[in-house]
Amino acid sequence: MRYLKILEYALASLLRRPGKTCAILVVYTLMIVVLASVLFLTQALKTEATAMLAGGPQLVVQKTMAGRHELIPVAEVERLVDIPGVKEVKPRVWGYYYDALTGTNYTLQGFDTSASELSLLDGRLPREEGECAIGAGVAGSRLIHLQDDLILIDYDNIGRIFTVTGVFVSKADVLTQDLVVMPEGPLRQFFGMPESLATDLAVEVYNPNEVDTIANKIKRALPDSRPITQSELLRTYHAVFDWRGGMMLALFSSALMAFCILAWDKATGLSAGERREIGILKAVGWDTGDVLLLKLWEGLALSLLAFLSGCLIAFLLVFWWGAPLLGGILRGWSVLFPALRPTPFIDFYQLGTLAFLTIVPYVASTVIPAWRAAVTDPDEVMRAS
Amino acid sequence: MIRSRTYLCLIILLLAALAGLTGWAQKTSAAFLADGLPARRQLVSVLSLTDLALWTEARYTRHPSMADLFSPFQDHPAAFDHFPAGSLMTPVGPRPTTTLHIRRLAQP
Numbered sequence: 001m002r003y004l005k006i007l008e009y010a011l012a013s014l015l016r017r018p019g020k021t022c023a024i025l026v027v028y029t030l031m032i033v034v035l036a037s038v039l040f041l042t043q044a045l046k047t048e049a050t051a052m053l054a055g056g057p058q059l060v061v062q063k064t065m066a067g068r069h070e071l072i073p074v075a076e077v078e079r080l081v082d083i084p085g086v087k088e089v090k091p092r093v094w095g096y097y098y099d100a101l102t103g104t105n106y107t108l109q110g111f112d113t114s115a116s117e118l119s120l121l122d123g124r125l126p127r128e129e130g131e132c133a134i135g136a137g138v139a140g141s142r143l144i145h146l147q148d149d150l151i152l153i154d155y156d157n158i159g160r161i162f163t164v165t166g167v168f169v170s171k172a173d174v175l176t177q178d179l180v181v182m183p184e185g186p187l188r189q190f191f192g193m194p195e196s197l198a199t200d201l202a203v204e205v206y207n208p209n210e211v212d213t214i215a216n217k218i219k220r221a222l223p224d225s226r227p228i229t230q231s232e233l234l235r236t237y238h239a240v241f242d243w244r245g246g247m248m249l250a251l252f253s254s255a256l257m258a259f260c261i262l263a264w265d266k267a268t269g270l271s272a273g274e275r276r277e278i279g280i281l282k283a284v285g286w287d288t289g290d291v292l293l294l295k296l297w298e299g300l301a302l303s304l305l306a307f308l309s310g311c312l313i314a315f316l317l318v319f320w321w322g323a324p325l326l327g328g329i330l331r332g333w334s335v336l337f338p339a340l341r342p343t344p345f346i347d348f349y350q351l352g353t354l355a356f357l358t359i360v361p362y363v364a365s366t367v368i369p370a371w372r373a374a375v376t377d378p379d380e381v382m383r384a385s
Numbered sequence: 386m387i388r389s390r391t392y393l394c395l396i397i398l399l400l401a402a403l404a405g406l407t408g409w410a411q412k413t414s415a416a417f418l419a420d421g422l423p424a425r426r427q428l429v430s431v432l433s434l435t436d437l438a439l440w441t442e443a444r445y446t447r448h449p450s451m452a453d454l455f456s457p458f459q460d461h462p463a464a465f466d467h468f469p470a471g472s473l474m475t476p477v478g479p480r481p482t483t484t485l486h487i488r489r490l491a492q493p
Contacts, residue, residue, distance in 0.1 A: 008389040015388070049437055051418070055426030056435050060451065068453055092433050096444060105441045107448075115431040119424045135438065171421065172428055177438040178447070200451070202433050233435055233450040240449060301392060308399035315406050333442045343417040344410035 003297075006290070010297035013277070024262070025306055031259045032310025032358060033317070034252050039350050040318040041326050044342035046241040050234050052175065057202035058211055060092075060233075061218055062226045069226075071197040076222060080203060083217050085210045091198030093184045095191050097152060102141040104335045108191070110184035120176075122146065123166030129186040133166035137177035137336035150180070155192035173338035203227075259358075263365040275373050282378035291374040292367060299366030303359040311351070319344045 014021045061080065063072035072091075080089045093110035113127055123146050126132050132150060144150060150162045168176035188195065205214050215227040278291055286294075317323060322340045323330075331337040428434070436448045445452035 004386060004389050007392070008386055011388040011392055047414075048417075051422055052425045052429055053435065053437070055429035057433055060435060062451070064453075069451070090433070096447070105447065107438065107441070109432055109434070111432050116427075118428055118431060120428050137438070137441075168428075172425065174437055174439065175425065175428060175434055178441045179432075179438065181432060228435075228450060236450040237437070304396055305392075305399075308396065308403060312399060312403055312406070315403070315410075319406075319410065330439070332440055332446070334440045334446070336441045337439065343414050343421075345414050346407060346410050 003293075006293050007297050007301065010294050010301055013294070014298060014301065021302070025302060027259065027262065028302065028306035028358075028362070029310045029313070031255050032307055032354075033313045034255055035354055035358070036311050036314035036351075037318050037323065037326055038252060039354060040314055040344070040346065041323050041330075041340075041342060042241045043347045043350060044318070044345045046238060047345040048174070048343050049237045049241070053234060053237065054230065056230065056233070057090075057092075058205055058208060058230050059203040059215060059218075060228045061201040061203060061222070062228065063200075063222070064224055064226050069200075071193065072200055072225070074196055074198050076225075077201060079221055080201065080218060083214060083221065085205050085207060085214050086203060087206050088204040090202045090204075091184075092200050092202050093187050093191075093193065094199050095187075095193075097180070099141070099152075102335075104137075104141050104178070106138055106178050106180050108180045108182070108187060110187035111181060113183045118166075120169050120172040121166040122169050123164070126162075126165050126182050128183070129189075130160075130162055131165045131182065132162040133168065133179075133181040134164055135168045135176035135179040135336075136170050136173055137338065138180055139164070139167050141336065152180070152190070154190045160190060170339070173341075177338040178336045260361075263361050274370075278370060278373045279378040282374065288371075288374045292371055295367050295370035296363060299363035300359075303362050307355060307359055315344075318342060 061072065061076075063070045063076075074091050077089045077091060080086055090112070095108050097106045097108050098104075099106060111125070113125070115125065117124060121133060123133065134144075134150065138150075139145060142150060144164060146164055146167055148164050150164055151159050152162065154160050162180075162182065166181075168179065182190075187193075193199075203214070203218070205211055211229050211231070215229050218225060218227045281291055281294075282288075317325065319342060323342070327337075327340045330340070435450055438447070440446035
């Protein structure tokens with residue numbers, strides 16, 4: 001009951017300064033919204049990317065020449081298959097295509113036609129020359145649908161017509177938005193890539209624990225190659241979506257700094273009115289502990305309200321409305337950026353860290369100056385103010 | 386006591402809403418892992434994909450994991466990148482699992 005009464009007094013005290021309280025609450029909530037949104041979005045994208053891309057090749061071998069990626073001879077497959085522990089080596093054929101008509105870049109990906117059908121494809125995979133499957137972004141930019149024709153200009157500047165046999169469903173946008181998929185043979189013809197060369201080689205190994213050892217053996221067998229393991233690939237995405245790094249933090253660090261200045265301003269001194277209030281409370285019989293409890297409740301009441309409503313707004317913004325504000329920053333100059341529909345993976349550890357880093361400094365900045373005023377003589381406090 | 390009771394009710398309401406949404410998030414992510422993920426992994430496996438189709442403006446933003454090691458920061462490691470997406474990527478330095486120190490034998 002005593003705590004409830006102190007909370008009642010703390011709320012009354014906050015409501016006596018409605019303008020100041022409202023301003024702090026709005027800034028505090030906005031800062032939590034921004035930080036929690038970045039946290040929710042990056043955590044969701046990172047977890048989703050890691051889970052999905054774990055299905056990709058265990059090892060990709062690129063050839064490098066003069067420090068740059070080069071096409072790799074398909075004959076190297078024989079050398080790699082002989083390395084103990086290697087299960088299978090498949091040449092990959094893929095490349096880029098700039099569509100001057102729509103000003104967009106497509107990724108053209110070849111695949112093995114013996115592959116089974118895909119559940120995320122509306123229609124079927126292309127089987128022969130003159131057929132392709134496309135991502136929703138390509139279909140949208142070219143305004144084409146299933147069984148329509150897609151005209152692309154090949155390496156020899158000749159227009160080639162492909163019938164769209166499949167369009168990837170929107171659930172797969174984050175993987176297929178800009179993809180144009182066709183069998184390897186026709187893609188080689190389109191790029192003018194000889195049969196003896198491939199973009200890179202995908203290596204599967206029997207024991208996933210041996211990937212690093214096999215990568216070392218490949219590097220020794222082909223000194224001009226660059227083996228990229230799946231763990232390196234996933235680490236790249238961890239670095240990309242690492243919420244601590246990059247532009248998002250640079251943008252939001254200014255908001256964080258503004259809040260720190262606000263907290264610092266509060267911590268360095270109380271207003272004359274607040275000091276007088278503490279003096280009067282002590283004069284009418286409140287002890288130092290009660291005054292500190294009052295100030296703790298004041299800070300906690302504001303912090304809890306700001307933190308909970310900030311997290312709630314951030315959650316709805318990211319997972320309900322598809323991160324309309326952050327999506328714009330993430331999008332950059334990408335023309336075919338897919339609509340963000342992140343799966344809500346929430347990391348409670350990060351949320352706890354956010355709570356600790358925002359609530360504790362604010363409450364401390366409320367209590368510490370009050371403690372300084374509360375330990376001095378009430379008469380002195382009232383006379384000084 | 387009306388203010389404190391109203392405030393506590395509001396906090397409980399916000400906590401309940403957040404707990405409800407968190408429960409929904411747990412359910413949705415579990416459903417994604419059980420139903421949605423196998424189909425996406427099949428797609429990644431069949432097409433042998435290595436990267437997300439998020440940033441299509443440059444080779445090194447479309448396939449960050451496949452790009453030349455120096456591509457994302459072509460001008461200078463600390464220079465501003467040409468593309469906004471490039472600014473989202475932090476340069477990943479070498480992280481060797483083992484290191485070898487080789488020294489010349491001292492002349493007798």
